[in-house]
Amino acid sequence: MTHKNWWLDATAPLSASARGNAQAHQDQLTKPQGSLGRLESIAIELAAMQNTSKPQIKQPHMLVFAGDHGVVTQGVSAFPQSVTIAMLANFVNGGAAVATSCKQQGIQLSVINCGTAANCEHLTQITHKPIMAGTHDFSEQAAMSNEQALAALSLGKEQAERAHQQGCDFLMLGEMGIGNTSAASCLSALLLEQDVSDLTGPGTGVEGAALTRKKEILTASVARAKLLVKNPLDALAQVGGLEIAAIAAAYIRASQLGMPCFVDGFITTAAALLAVKLNPGVRQWLLFAHHSAECGHSALLSALDAEPLLQLGMRLGEGSGAAVAYATVQQALTIHNNMATFAQAAVENKA
Numbered sequence: 001m002t003h004k005n006w007w008l009d010a011t012a013p014l015s016a017s018a019r020g021n022a023q024a025h026q027d028q029l030t031k032p033q034g035s036l037g038r039l040e041s042i043a044i045e046l047a048a049m050q051n052t053s054k055p056q057i058k059q060p061h062m063l064v065f066a067g068d069h070g071v072v073t074q075g076v077s078a079f080p081q082s083v084t085i086a087m088l089a090n091f092v093n094g095g096a097a098v099a100t101s102c103k104q105q106g107i108q109l110s111v112i113n114c115g116t117a118a119n120c121e122h123l124t125q126i127t128h129k130p131i132m133a134g135t136h137d138f139s140e141q142a143a144m145s146n147e148q149a150l151a152a153l154s155l156g157k158e159q160a161e162r163a164h165q166q167g168c169d170f171l172m173l174g175e176m177g178i179g180n181t182s183a184a185s186c187l188s189a190l191l192l193e194q195d196v197s198d199l200t201g202p203g204t205g206v207e208g209a210a211l212t213r214k215k216e217i218l219t220a221s222v223a224r225a226k227l228l229v230k231n232p233l234d235a236l237a238q239v240g241g242l243e244i245a246a247i248a249a250a251y252i253r254a255s256q257l258g259m260p261c262f263v264d265g266f267i268t269t270a271a272a273l274l275a276v277k278l279n280p281g282v283r284q285w286l287l288f289a290h291h292s293a294e295c296g297h298s299a300l301l302s303a304l305d306a307e308p309l310l311q312l313g314m315r316l317g318e319g320s321g322a323a324v325a326y327a328t329v330q331q332a333l334t335i336h337n338n339m340a341t342f343a344q345a346a347v348e349n350k351a
């Protein structure tokens with residue numbers, strides 16, 4: 001049974017001794033110290049998370065949360081709302097970028113519908129937990145009630161727990177929702193007290209006059225919401241999204257259960273920011289996959305003091321950047337666990 005304010009519960013501790021042992025091991029491997037760059041720090045951070053000097057990932061799981069956004073009626077996306085459900089079908093049929101990458105690497109993929117405008121229960125491979133039929137248009141009213149925001153958080157918590165029960169040892173979160181860059185930009189602006197136009201970009205491809213209009217709508221939305229927001233949960237209810245809430249909750253619950261989390265692009269980073277604002281202990285359980293091309297991601301990454309592994313100019317979302325960067329995480333662990341030491345290989349160490 002979920003208790004009230006469960007998100008405030010302590011996150012799991014990381015092991016300083018395992019971190020130290022993993023660092024000492026890295027320093028014995030046949031290479032100049034530090035020459036594997038970020039591959040070294042990834043293996044060392046996973047060592048601290050798993051409390052072992054030789055970390056391994058055996059059961060990666062990608063949870064893709066989906067939701068629709070009422071603000072799309074203002075013309076803030078380049079694509080119609082129907083694409084959300086069409087892409088959900090594409091995820092489970094294996095045709096989406098994230099699905100191909102997960103399949104190739106043995107990553108379990110689960111798709112959870114938190115609330116779309118139209119019913120899609122015919123997609124039987126999806127977990128259907130609709131909280132409402134998409135959010136309300138937040139340029140005019142709160143995206144959702146506080147009760148609906150809490151229900152979306154509970155959904156994310158439950159799904160992280162389910163993955164954990166199934167043996168997941170590396171959790172990746174993805175999202176799908178036409179209009180959700182608008183929600184992510186507005187939520188981030190409220191959480192960081194920054195100008196929303198500096199955090200607003202093309203999303204699926206809004207350009208020129210339409211991008212100027214998107215910025216105007218989001219500026220007005222934040223001005224409306226600001227007067228009503230006293231804490232991060234209020235910000236979520238005013239301008240957030242159902243999938244963003246669920247993802248934030250999944251990061252929090254995973255951190256409480258000691259499951260390392262891999263953050264994808266702009267929208268999932270906004271969810272990560274919300275999670276860290278709700279419970280700062282979450283930050284140490286987050287690894288960042290890639291730097292999205294979406295304008296605004298840099299500001300969120302610096303607010304979280306995060307340095308993603310890859311920068312490929314991706315701006316797709318759906319967990320695709322995390323799935324691609326997962327290959328690099330596995331490379332980091334393979335190298336860390338299998339390289340010879342200077343002593344084993346009889347290579348002379350530095351003078």
Ligand SMILES: O=C(O)c1ccc[n+]([C@@H]2O[C@H](COP(=O)([O-])O)[C@@H](O)[C@H]2O)c1
Pocket residue numbers: 076077078079175176177178179180181182202203204205206264265266267268292293294314315316317318
């Ligand atoms: O995660 C990102 O970096 C990212 C950047 C731009 C767009 N997206 C995806 O595009 C959709 C949102 O874009 P939009 O223009 O409809 O707000 C949503 O389904 C996201 O998965 C994702």
Ligand SMILES: Cc1cc2nc[nH]c2cc1C
Pocket residue numbers: 079083087175176177204316317318
């Ligand atoms: C086609 C398409 C695929 C996506 N995947 C994630 N967001 C998306 C948005 C669109 C428009």
